Amino acid sequence: xxxxxxxxxxxxxxWRSNKSFIYNLHPPRIPASGARFTYxxxxxxxxxxxxxxxxxxxxxxxxxxxPTLDEAHASVAFINSVVSWGALVRSLHYWSAQAMVVTxxxxxxxxxxxxxxxxxxxxxxxxxxxxxxxxxxxNFTGFTLxxxxxxxxxLLVGTNLLKVIPNIGNQLYVWVVGxxxxxxxxxxxxxxxxxxxxxxxxxxxxxxxxxxxxxxxxISHPVASTKASRATVTRETLLSRELLTTLFALAVLxxxxxxxxxxxxxxxxLSASGTAEIKAPWFFLSIQELLRYLPxxxxxxxxxxxxxxxxxxxxxxxxxxxxxxxxxxxxxxKVQVVFTLIFAAIIILTAIAWWR
Amino acid sequence: MSDPNTxxxxxSRRRFLLWVGNIGLLTIAWEAIKGSIRFLQPPITQPDPxxxxxxxxxxxxxxxxxFVAAATAWVGHDEAGYxxxxxxxxxxxxxxxxxxxxxxxPCHGSRFSQTGAVTHGPADSPMQYLAVISDETGNLLIxxxxxxxxxxxxxx
Amino acid sequence: MLTSTKxxxxxxxGVALLWGAWFLAVxxxxxxxxxxxxxxxxxxxxxPADIAVRQIVPQMTGxxxxxxSCHIGLQEISSSHPVxxxxxxxxxxxxxxxxxxxxxxxxxxxxxxxxDLTVVAQSCGQGCHSGTPDPSKNHVxxxxxxxxxxxxxxxAAVRFAFGAQSDALPQYxxxxxxxxxxxxxxxxxxxxxxxxxxxxxxxxxxxxxxxLDAGCHxxxxxxxxxxxxxxxxxxxxxxxxxxxGLYQGDDPTIPHDEPGHMQSHQFTTAIPYTQCNHCHNRGNxxxxxMDFLLRDDLPPLGxxxxxxxxxxxxxxxxxxxPIGEFTLCEWELDCIDCHTAQEAMGDGDIHxxxxxxxxxxxxxxHGTLETLPNISTVTTADTTVxxxxxxxxxxxxxxxxxxxxxxxxxxxxxxKLIDGQYILTSKVSGVQYPFNPVxxxxxxxxxxxxxxxxxxxxxxxxx
Numbered sequence: 015x016x017x018x019x020x021x022x023x024x025x026x027x028x029w030r031s032n033k034s035f036i037y038n039l040h041p042p043r044i045p046a047s048g049a050r051f052t053y054x055x056x057x058x059x060x061x062x063x064x065x066x067x068x069x070x071x072x073x074x075x076x077x078x079x080x081p082t083l084d085e086a087h088a089s090v091a092f093i094n095s096v097v098s099w100g101a102l103v104r105s106l107h108y109w110s111a112q113a114m115v116v117t118x119x120x121x122x123x124x125x126x127x128x129x130x131x132x133x134x135x136x137x138x139x140x141x142x143x144x145x146x147x148x149x150x151x152x153n154f155t156g157f158t159l160x161x162x163x164x165x166x167x168x169l170l171v172g173t174n175l176l177k178v179i180p181n182i183g184n185q186l187y188v189w190v191v192g193x194x195x196x197x198x199x200x201x202x203x204x205x206x207x208x209x210x211x212x213x214x215x216x217x218x219x220x221x222x223x224x225x226x227x228x229x230x231x232x233i234s235h236p237v238a239s240t241k242a243s244r245a246t247v248t249r250e251t252l253l254s255r256e257l258l259t260t261l262f263a264l265a266v267l268x269x270x271x272x273x274x275x276x277x278x279x280x281x282x283x284l285s286a287s288g289t290a291e292i293k294a295p296w297f298f299l300s301i302q303e304l305l306r307y308l309p310x311x312x313x314x315x316x317x318x319x320x321x322x323x324x325x326x327x328x329x330x331x332x333x334x335x336x337x338x339x340x341x342x343x344x345x346x347x348k349v350q351v352v353f354t355l356i357f358a359a360i361i362i363l364t365a366i367a368w369w370r
Numbered sequence: 371m372s373d374p375n376t377x378x379x380x381x382s383r384r385r386f387l388l389w390v391g392n393i394g395l396l397t398i399a400w401e402a403i404k405g406s407i408r409f410l411q412p413p414i415t416q417p418d419p420x421x422x423x424x425x426x427x428x429x430x431x432x433x434x435x436x437f438v439a440a441a442t443a444w445v446g447h448d449e450a451g452y453x454x455x456x457x458x459x460x461x462x463x464x465x466x467x468x469x470x471x472x473x474x475x476p477c478h479g480s481r482f483s484q485t486g487a488v489t490h491g492p493a494d495s496p497m498q499y500l501a502v503i504s505d506e507t508g509n510l511l512i513x514x515x516x517x518x519x520x521x522x523x524x525x526x
Numbered sequence: 527m528l529t530s531t532k533x534x535x536x537x538x539x540g541v542a543l544l545w546g547a548w549f550l551a552v553x554x555x556x557x558x559x560x561x562x563x564x565x566x567x568x569x570x571x572x573x574p575a576d577i578a579v580r581q582i583v584p585q586m587t588g589x590x591x592x593x594x595s596c597h598i599g600l601q602e603i604s605s606s607h608p609v610x611x612x613x614x615x616x617x618x619x620x621x622x623x624x625x626x627x628x629x630x631x632x633x634x635x636x637x638x639x640x641x642d643l644t645v646v647a648q649s650c651g652q653g654c655h656s657g658t659p660d661p662s663k664n665h666v667x668x669x670x671x672x673x674x675x676x677x678x679x680x681x682a683a684v685r686f687a688f689g690a691q692s693d694a695l696p697q698y699x700x701x702x703x704x705x706x707x708x709x710x711x712x713x714x715x716x717x718x719x720x721x722x723x724x725x726x727x728x729x730x731x732x733x734x735x736x737x738l739d740a741g742c743h744x745x746x747x748x749x750x751x752x753x754x755x756x757x758x759x760x761x762x763x764x765x766x767x768x769x770x771g772l773y774q775g776d777d778p779t780i781p782h783d784e785p786g787h788m789q790s791h792q793f794t795t796a797i798p799y800t801q802c803n804h805c806h807n808r809g810n811x812x813x814x815x816m817d818f819l820l821r822d823d824l825p826p827l828g829x830x831x832x833x834x835x836x837x838x839x840x841x842x843x844x845x846x847x848p849i850g851e852f853t854l855c856e857w858e859l860d861c862i863d864c865h866t867a868q869e870a871m872g873d874g875d876i877h878x879x880x881x882x883x884x885x886x887x888x889x890x891x892h893g894t895l896e897t898l899p900n901i902s903t904v905t906t907a908d909t910t911v912x913x914x915x916x917x918x919x920x921x922x923x924x925x926x927x928x929x930x931x932x933x934x935x936x937x938x939x940x941x942k943l944i945d946g947q948y949i950l951t952s953k954v955s956g957v958q959y960p961f962n963p964v965x966x967x968x969x970x971x972x973x974x975x976x977x978x979x980x981x982x983x984x985x986x987x988x989x
Contacts, residue, residue: 074406074409077409077410088621088623088624089623091621091623091624091626091629092623092624094624094626094629095558095560095624095625095626095629096413096414096579096592096623096624096625097409097413098405098408098409098411098413099405099408099409099555100409101555102551102552102554102555103409254533254536254537257537257540258533258536258537258540261537261540261541261543261544262540262543264544264547265540265543265544265546265547266547268544268547268548268550268551269547269550269551271551272547272550272551272552272553272554272555273550273551273554278629280632280633281621281632281633384531384534387534387537387538388534388537390538390541391534391537391538391540391541394538394541394542394544394545395541395544397545398541398544398545398548401548413579414579414581414590414592416583417581417583417590420585
């Protein structure tokens with residue numbers, strides 16, 4: 015009698031390994047070559063971790079942030095210095111958001127360099143490119159919600175860029191900004207996008223993206239040719255690696271958040287001439303640099319969107335052949351070279367803009 | 371089947387370390403929960419309301435009972451002086467209605483006599499009387515933070 | 527879960543690292559500046575520590591202000607500007623809802639001094655000290671047009687003397703100012719332009735350097751030297767600074783050993799001579815050199831007075847310069863016991879020079895051989911003098927009292943005729959000085975000479 019009760023109690027433990035949610039998301043066995051840390055560096059998982067931290071800290075911030083013209087900046091300053099732990103929550107939100115962009119981009123690069131976009135994973139690749147766009151927009155809308163000196167210029171330029179689109183530009187501007195000029199309507203709309211409008215597609219996209227990995231046969235890995243390369247690991251092994259990575263990543267995030275505090279300038283004032291150096295958020299610095307040389311339609315829309323379209327079409331250009339699952343496989347050299355060139359160009363432009 | 375947790379075998383080093391690690395995680399989680407609760411505690415709140423001017427003493431003639439919205443109260447004037455009855459229902463706070471011969475609450479049906487005593491309804495305490503004070507220029511003020519007895523009057 | 531050595535090692539290390547990161551991140555959060563200030567305050571004043579976020583909700587705005595969380599112990603500025611009504615932000619500006627200094631001080635009007643003449647209209651105007659129907663209450667306008675602010679006479683006289691302008695009529699003031707609500711005096715000007723700092727006339731350049739930028743008017747910050755420390759704007763007179771420029775209050779954010787701060791965060795109308803002497807009696811003009819020569823019997827050029835010196839001796843040396851000639855009452859009384867509100871703060875017109883404005887003479891209180899001093903009975907309509915008396919705790923005034931009325935109609939509420947005796951009560955010390963009129967005394971004055979230099983010929987106090 016006693017033993018059955020004990021067993022029953024043990025059975026309802028939430029962390030009992032063969033009943034937990036995260037456990038069952040994983041297949042029972044994973045090819046060892048795909049589960050190596052040095053194969054994926056856990057970048058996709060880190061992107062998801064960053065997103066979870068950002069969503070949770072973002073929910074906390076919603077209890078104090080006020081998306082109106084008069085109170086936006088003041089509420090951020092309030093969170094930063096008056097609310098208990100407010101500075102840490104805000105800092106975590108900022109750093110998890112930046113980590114989100116970095117890990118997403120690096121994850122994308124990893125997939126390109128290991129050929130993980132090959133069919134049947136081509137549709138998931140498209141979803142991934144869409145998620146990249148969502149992540150960048152998430153970060154941008156969040157940046158502008160500060161409503162301080164630095165971010166107001168980024169918002170101004172970004173929204174004015176809408177106007178240069180022929181035919182639909184002005185209409186698009188009003189649709190995005192909620193008014194004919196930047197003001198209270200813009201804050202409210204960007205807040206709605208940031209908190210819900212982008213979050214819903216992003217969460218749906220992430221869920222689909224993860225599910226699709228299993229449908230497509232798991233992480234893409236080299237085609238097994240020898241008995242050694244057919245080795246598998248259990249999901250326990252994979253989960254333990256993921257847990258450790260999570261612990262270390264969280265520790266790094268906490269240290270960053272504790273020691274490097276995100277800035278907050280003086281309240282936005284479009285009539286002031288602004289500080290000497292007006293810089294776009296770091297992930298858009300390459301576009302800011304381009305805007306110095308090229309006409310706005312090219313620098314702001316054609317080139318960046320063209321780049322995204324090229325990215326999306328990668329599986330099209332390289333849909334069969336060998337070299338799947340192997341870093342820098344020479345069979346896929348064309349795509350890798352083109353990608354590297356574009357990636358390097360973006361990094362160089364960013365570096366130039368950063369160190370002006 | 372012997373249960374390893376109740377047997378007298380020494381816990382293996384591995385199990386112990388795992389246990390330490392789990393406790394560590396749990397304490398961090400607990401700290402995070404405590405921090406979240408503190409985070410949600412508002413650091414500043416509205417101060418207690420200051421006395422509210424309801425009008426000149428002459429606005430409240432003898433035997434009148436006039437509702438003043440700014441103070442959510444009726445200001446009355448009888449032979450003994452001025453008094454104020456709070457219009458906040460003592461049950462759950464709705465604003466009372468003044469009828470021909472009594473007060474009633476539109477939310478759950480409590481009824482009160484002219485002097486504030488409960489005649490019916492879920493309310494189990496009478497209407498609150500509030501302190502009436504006057505300033506140097508002959509205005510009357512109600513101090514909503516100061517409840518007084520039903521017989522308290524500000525002498526004319 | 528796995529129980530391999532590698533995993534367990536990684537797991538425990540990961541948890542330890544997470545704990546370490548958590549601990550360090552929390553440390554960074556723990557002692558913000560505002561808590562440190564409050565700790566300092568409670569230590570300094572010997573009170574039991576009660577560290578908490580503090581707010582005031584002023585009646586004027588109805589919105590909470592957190593300034594007193596750091597500025598705990600700062601005195602209320604004055605009883606006519608009570609903190610519960612005004613709060614801090616209505617005068618100072620700034621962001622009241624944060625506890626970080628750099629965020630809180632964004633938008634602070636005039637830095638530490640909201641009465642600086644560039645911002646005084648927003649801080650002190652707004653229907654309170656400006657734009658009211660009673661001209662004697664519109665100090666924002668009067669002071670901006672007054673000579674201590676415009677320096678019009680000095681500018682015009684020097685430029686005329688050196689040939690930069692063809693007559694002595696003022697064209698320039700320290701800043702541009704216009705008088706658009708009517709000129710009431712004979713020589714009032716309608717406007718002054720801002721002094722031409724971009725002029726390439728060597729006279730203007732030298733004047734700007736030696737006189738304007740050296741601190742000779744209300745808009746210019748004080749020299750950072752003993753006896754000179756003061757604020758600009760209204761606070762130049764109404765917020766007292768010590769000769770050493772040290773703060774003596776309890777606000778922990780203001781250091782006690784750094785010269786250049788007010789003595790205490792308080793307005794006063796009982797302004798002692800030491801305050802006037804932060805600008806006046808500091809030396810002599812040299813017209814020939816177009817320069818100001820500091821007096822050398824006091825710092826910064828001379829040695830400081832000994833701390834042991836009795837107050838009377840100190841006053842005798844500090845008040846007037848060694849070459850100064852003065853009577854007993856000019857030394858025993860403070861400047862504002864004789865000089866009137868209009869003389870100091872203007873009468874609403876732009877005047878061309880000091881001679882026009884400064885009209886108090888001995889006869890104002892003492893009368894002449896032929897005439898007794900002009901007396902007026904205070905009625906309820908005399909709101910200005912009644913208000914001045916209400917603001918100064920050192921003397922009392924009631925409707926029905928008989929007080930001196932100056933030649934320009936100002937009532938001197940502290941100089942009264944009581945039962946046939948003239949009595950002046952010092953606005954600064956409250957000491958009463960009974961005095962006699964000239965008429966009926968043994969004075970041998972020439973009635974046509976009423977300037978104070980003439981009276982000094984007999985009545986000079988011998989040091």
